Amino acid sequence: MTRPTRRHLISIDDLATEDLDRIVRRGVQFAAGALEDARPLHDAVVGVLFRKTSTRTRTAFSAGALRLGARLITYGPGDLQENTGETVEDTAAVLSRMIDTLVARTAGSEAELRAYADQQRMAVVNAMSADEHPTQALTDLTTLLGRFGRIEGLRVLYIGEGNNTASALTLALSRYQGTELFLRTPPGYGVAERYLDRAAVNAKKSGARVEQRHDMDGLPQADVIYTTRWQTTGTVKPDLDWPRLFAPFQVGPAVMATSPDAVFMHDLPAHRGEEVTADVLDGPASIAFQQAENKYHSARAVLEWCMTGTQAG
Template identity: 45%
Template sequence: MSYRYVDADEREKLLKLAVEFATAPDSFRGILDGRSVGLLFSAPSTRTRTSFWRAAGDLGADVISYGPGDLQLSTGETWADTGRVLSEYLDAVVIRTNGPLDDMRTLAEHLPSTINALSIEEHPTQAIADYCALYEHFGKVEGTRLAYFGEGNNTAAALALLLTRIPGVRCDFYCPPGFGLDEATAALAGAGADWGSRFRMFDKVPDDPDPVDVVYTTRWESMGTKRGSADWRAAFAPFSVTAEVFARFAEPGRTVLMHDLPATRGEEVADDVLDADYSIVRRQAYHKRTAAGAALLWSLGLVTD
């Protein structure tokens, strides 16, 4: 199977499935009995790895987990040869890597089902978890107003590409100069206007913004990234979500904080914001399991109409 993006119809089915799984997870219990799932994580993970392990187990699958040194990839075997061998044993492979999507595409060419659990470019299952957290909290995602703060990283890319396909959504991304979404991703997000959404990217935080439903931020140094410049934190500092910044964008009693975690407290987000009553980061983390279950069911062809 070749690596590909889902189309609009598939995306709608996948999100519907995710909401169904979030609402009644026990109704899917055991549906993957007799299937085997491999978790190939060459990068550190707390939530994504554990959520896929939990979801696969609840669904009845046998699970094997591989760390960065457990496969012969670490001794020079190619992704293609690894994929050919794993295809003899596994029905699906969930992969997280510090490398590019090309590695996953090569692996996917030789496997019946491959799930992108994070690459340098995108983090699609995080976006599904975010969708489910928003749906749970607001009762719908259509019309959501979101302000994102920080780097245009893989989580930001996945969030922008998903939410801009939801009618009426407004996505404003506030990123330090030179650290926004890449041009190709920004162009794809901007094309969401065809779905009735709006995407904008800014390199400064306004003093008097329009209120939003969601303030979203992510870690400034993700994927083990190390900055080349010693003063990069100075560029990021105005984009820190402090209580004052949150209040500037908030509609009292409605606006929530979201963060994909892990958080560097006191850097991209203040303690009193991350731990506030309006923070829904724990429900976001819970819905990583929802996203994992939906991704497994969808990728193995078990999708409801």
């Protein structure tokens, strides 16, 4: 007899390298339209809890669950009894007896999601925490594989705040052989050392390279130039003078000219005239909106991975 196994995705580090690669390749298959008839979540129930605003991630997981045959329950930021004092652990114990997967964007750290995941009845997916945005990194890898036919050996120049997107991308790219990730982040707003340390462990095994600097001098040649909005969802910067620090890190034509054959990526939403100029975001090198569509394809791959494992029992 077999019983279903629910697999959690709280951090990129939760994935074995083969599972990371499987999800990314599956996302490319979904994007190619090869799996449109697949209904692996037939009659499953997926809960979607967002305490912060979302356009792409919420829509991607909602539409993805429905396309895979699941039924959907959505929770707003004030809907659960946690607002009246119920613990996360008690909430998880209840939800896990009623639904199969919880896709959650929380207001705080990874620890809350780990508490939701402290059971094996219900899969839990981190749809962005303050620390890390793992499903964005999976979307990005899906986009890279679809565009270049490979991830190994790609050179990615990331410019801007070392936020939860950058943290996840750092963990993900460092798994692939020969990749090079150049992080150019404003002083005081870099990728946290704990993520760089974890990436260094990955890179030692894979032969990847991760380098962080806090200036825009001597930009390296890259296959991809990537940026993200300067005001990360749900955060407030402690330094009132932060726009001055960020201004040199705008991606405009001069930056793109340093790598004439590079594509431009952005996790969106974008603020034209801040982190990126309109002529770059809307220009011929930009694949930002294909990247956004890939969030939907990648979400289907994540849901399938979380829900379709089996184990003997």
